[in-house]
Amino acid sequence: MLEIKNLSIEFGELKPLSQLDLSVNNQEIVSVIGPNGAGKTTLFNVITGIYTPTSGEVLLDGKNIAGEAPFKVNRLGVARTFQNVRLFLNMSVIENVMASYYPRTRSGVFSSALGLPASRREERQIRANAEELLSFFGTRLAGYRWEQPAYSLSYANRRRLEIARALATEPKVLLLDEPAAGMNPKETHEISEVIGQLRDEKKLTILVIEHDMHVVEGISDRVVALDHGVKIAEGSFDSVATHPDVIEAYLGKGSADRK
Amino acid sequence: MEEENQTLGIGTDEWVAQHGARITRRDGIAGIVDLLNQRISMPYRYALLGIAAVAFGFFVHDLYLIRIASNLGIFLMLTLGLNIVMGFAGLLDLGFVAFYGFGAYAYALTSSTQLNQHWPTWVSLPAIILATAFLGYLVSLPSRRLFGDYFAIVTLFFGQVFIQLVLSSDSITLPGDTDSTDITGGSNGIPGLYPFSFFGRSFKSTSDYYWLLLIVVAGLLIAITRIDRTRVGRAWRTVREDPLASISMGMNINNLKTLAFVVGAGIAGFAGAIFAGVQGAVFINGFDIPLLTLVYAAVILGGSGSIPGAIMGASIMSVLPEVLRVQNYSEFLFLAVLIITLRALSKNWKRFVINVLSIVAIGFVMKALLALLNTSLTPSTTWAIAPVSKVLKFWLVLPEHRIAWGNIAFVLLIAGIAYFSIAGEAIKLILLPVIAYVAIFLWEDRLVADPNVTRQLMVGMMLIVLMIIRPQGFLGKTRVEVL
Numbered sequence: 082m083l084e085i086k087n088l089s090i091e092f093g094e095l096k097p098l099s100q101l102d103l104s105v106n107n108q109e110i111v112s113v114i115g116p117n118g119a120g121k122t123t124l125f126n127v128i129t130g131i132y133t134p135t136s137g138e139v140l141l142d143g144k145n146i147a148g149e150a151p152f153k154v155n156r157l158g159v160a161r162t163f164q165n166v167r168l169f170l171n172m173s174v175i176e177n178v179m180a181s182y183y184p185r186t187r188s189g190v191f192s193s194a195l196g197l198p199a200s201r202r203e204e205r206q207i208r209a210n211a212e213e214l215l216s217f218f219g220t221r222l223a224g225y226r227w228e229q230p231a232y233s234l235s236y237a238n239r240r241r242l243e244i245a246r247a248l249a250t251e252p253k254v255l256l257l258d259e260p261a262a263g264m265n266p267k268e269t270h271e272i273s274e275v276i277g278q279l280r281d282e283k284k285l286t287i288l289v290i291e292h293d294m295h296v297v298e299g300i301s302d303r304v305v306a307l308d309h310g311v312k313i314a315e316g317s318f319d320s321v322a323t324h325p326d327v328i329e330a331y332l333g334k335g336s337a338d339r340k
Numbered sequence: 341m342e343e344e345n346q347t348l349g350i351g352t353d354e355w356v357a358q359h360g361a362r363i364t365r366r367d368g369i370a371g372i373v374d375l376l377n378q379r380i381s382m383p384y385r386y387a388l389l390g391i392a393a394v395a396f397g398f399f400v401h402d403l404y405l406i407r408i409a410s411n412l413g414i415f416l417m418l419t420l421g422l423n424i425v426m427g428f429a430g431l432l433d434l435g436f437v438a439f440y441g442f443g444a445y446a447y448a449l450t451s452s453t454q455l456n457q458h459w460p461t462w463v464s465l466p467a468i469i470l471a472t473a474f475l476g477y478l479v480s481l482p483s484r485r486l487f488g489d490y491f492a493i494v495t496l497f498f499g500q501v502f503i504q505l506v507l508s509s510d511s512i513t514l515p516g517d518t519d520s521t522d523i524t525g526g527s528n529g530i531p532g533l534y535p536f537s538f539f540g541r542s543f544k545s546t547s548d549y550y551w552l553l554l555i556v557v558a559g560l561l562i563a564i565t566r567i568d569r570t571r572v573g574r575a576w577r578t579v580r581e582d583p584l585a586s587i588s589m590g591m592n593i594n595n596l597k598t599l600a601f602v603v604g605a606g607i608a609g610f611a612g613a614i615f616a617g618v619q620g621a622v623f624i625n626g627f628d629i630p631l632l633t634l635v636y637a638a639v640i641l642g643g644s645g646s647i648p649g650a651i652m653g654a655s656i657m658s659v660l661p662e663v664l665r666v667q668n669y670s671e672f673l674f675l676a677v678l679i680i681t682l683r684a685l686s687k688n689w690k691r692f693v694i695n696v697l698s699i700v701a702i703g704f705v706m707k708a709l710l711a712l713l714n715t716s717l718t719p720s721t722t723w724a725i726a727p728v729s730k731v732l733k734f735w736l737v738l739p740e741h742r743i744a745w746g747n748i749a750f751v752l753l754i755a756g757i758a759y760f761s762i763a764g765e766a767i768k769l770i771l772l773p774v775i776a777y778v779a780i781f782l783w784e785d786r787l788v789a790d791p792n793v794t795r796q797l798m799v800g801m802m803l804i805v806l807m808i809i810r811p812q813g814f815l816g817k818t819r820v821e822v823l
Binding site: 129169188190230 | 820
């Protein structure tokens with residue numbers, strides 16, 4: 082589904098990613114782990130078109146999307162969430178989701194201004210879809226929250242809403258940047274289940290950046306470890322977690338020997 | 341209610357969500373206002389406003405008042421247009437009034453002897469709107485990649501370019517021509533425009549324009565409200581909220597910015613054409629920074645991004661200066677603002693009463709002091725025109741050289757206010773009545789003499805006070821940047 086070939090990006094002397102190869106199969110959950118500054122978020126930014134790679138390809142269903150504008154990448158079927166949660170804070174919860182149906186809907190300024198039937202119909206459809214999507218998160222983003230501003234949500238709910246917003250763009254591939262950051266153990270457990278459901282019920286292919294190893298262990302079909310922009314290990318959670326290079330990357334040189 | 345609280349448990353999600361139900365009603369007048377505010381829905385308010393506007397058109401025949409109302413209509417169109425560009429899409433467009441000027445000049449050139457053109461209005465109006473919108477499109481092309489301050493600087497530049505172009509287009513030598521042609525009239529403007537005429541019926545008075553404006557503004561309000569609630573309106577707000585998230589959710593933010601810019605420009609051009617028709621002449625100095633500041637002030641005052649706010653802001657900014665022309669009104673307004681400020685700065689009603697009494701005391705002490713020193717005080721008889729002044733003259737010091745003393749008081753007042761903001765609590769208590777006294781002195785002895793300057797100062801002062809008390813504007817929603 083998503084294939085990254087020989088991907089490098091340079092900002093002057095800085096090389097956040099060099100010659101990275103990575104592939105994610107259809108309906109697979111792949112976790113990307115690595116210490117801070119390993120290049121994980123940069124990888125997401127390159128895939129979604131925010132950065133243009135210096136060399137290499139990002140193939141979505143065999144089509145190279147590297148260097149496309151972010152909105153085009155999204156329309157081709159890649160949606161993401163952000164590490165530092167970037168909701169439309171001053172819009173209501175449901176508006177956050179409704180706004181994201183933009184690329185899949187059509188009414189323009191004039192048909193909206195004149196209140197044409199097609200525009201009204203589309204608007205009702207967007208609303209219904211958004212309500213259905215939010216109900217995916219059960220009581221957490223239930224009806225009484227819809228009209229509240231997004232900034233009134235708790236941190237965990239903001240992360241959920243951001244996932245809902247990404248889903249509204251009807252992606253094939255979902256990129257989640259630290260979905261469990263800042264959540265308590267119960268919420269972490271819930272979000273892990275949600276990610277599993279997204280794969281099984283919504284048939285999504287998911288690439289996750291996550292620091293919480295319990296989450297990574299629970300959800301991953303495969304784990305990829307990065308350090309200094311280079312892939313240092315890949316495979317099942319157990320094989321990556323015990324890989325000497327990974328332990329060194331997290332704990333420093335020599336740590337792996339003593340273990 | 342009790343049971344509900346127990347089952348929900350304080351602090352749970354559901355409990356927090358129902359905080360509205362737990363707010364207790366306010367007492368007295370505030371409570372009644374709250375209740376009315378809840379009961380009367382938005383369409384009813386618009387309907388009431390519409391009925392009032394229609395009634396005004398039918399029953400008011402005072403030319404001056406109709407003129408003010410028409411100016412309000414034009415100004416409201418501008419405010420609504422800027423509210424789209426700045427309020428919805430968050431673009432700081434400092435060239436906005438250039439589109440207004442373009443619309444006005446376009447009407448002047450197509451309906452005057454300047455170029456010997458007289459287009460039928462039903463042709464020229466749509467043509468002007470389309471042309472201004474297209475100009476907006478052209479201007480947006482180089483600007484739209486920019487954000488915030490950078491966008492502001494570029495658009496400011498375009499606005500100034502427009503002014504210079506109009507000023508210098510009074511002697512253009514066309515290729516193959518030996519003589520220069522006067523296109524825009526330069527700083528002399530273009531006078532003697534033909535009035536609007538639809539299907540043979542020509543507009544005879546401002547009243548005709550009033551009705552046209554009423555229809556146009558009503559149409560715009562409906563259209564903009566609908567856009568705001570639907571797909572494009574939401575997308576504009578996402579661009580304002582977080583452009584990176586917006587583009588990552590599949591929104592082409594460059595196109596959305598252009599669209600906001602084009603719609604805003606089209607509305608401004610429309611307003612400009614009507615303005616040219618009402619005035620019967622166009623002059624370039626009406627489309628410069630002063631007007632831009634007024635339109636921005638109106639949008640911000642009402643609450644950026646709020647349509648009712650735009651109506652309120654435009655009404656205040658365009659009607660208030662007219663009201664302040666009358667000394668009696670401005671006097672009442674000044675004292676009202678002073679008393680409200682005094683109450684806001686006093687901790688409680690007791691403190692407030694003490695402050696008022698102190699001010700009264702200071703007045704009599706000053707009078708007594710000056711009488712003791714045997715200073716000649718000649719209260720001018722022409723001064724006390726307004727009823728308030730008539731009362732005040734028994735209490736206030738009225739020196740011979742009013743203007744000179746007034747200027748000194750001006751400096752003292754500004755210094756006093758500046759010091760007040762950093763002074764300790766004890767000094768503030770003493771300083772407050774003194775400052776208030778100096779303010780009244782300044783008002784009665786100096787500012788009343790210069791009504792034009794005074795009303796500008798009044799409007800400025802009210803803007804400052806409002807922005808401190810309510811930064812989101814009258815009807816705006818509090819915005820959160822990052823939480």
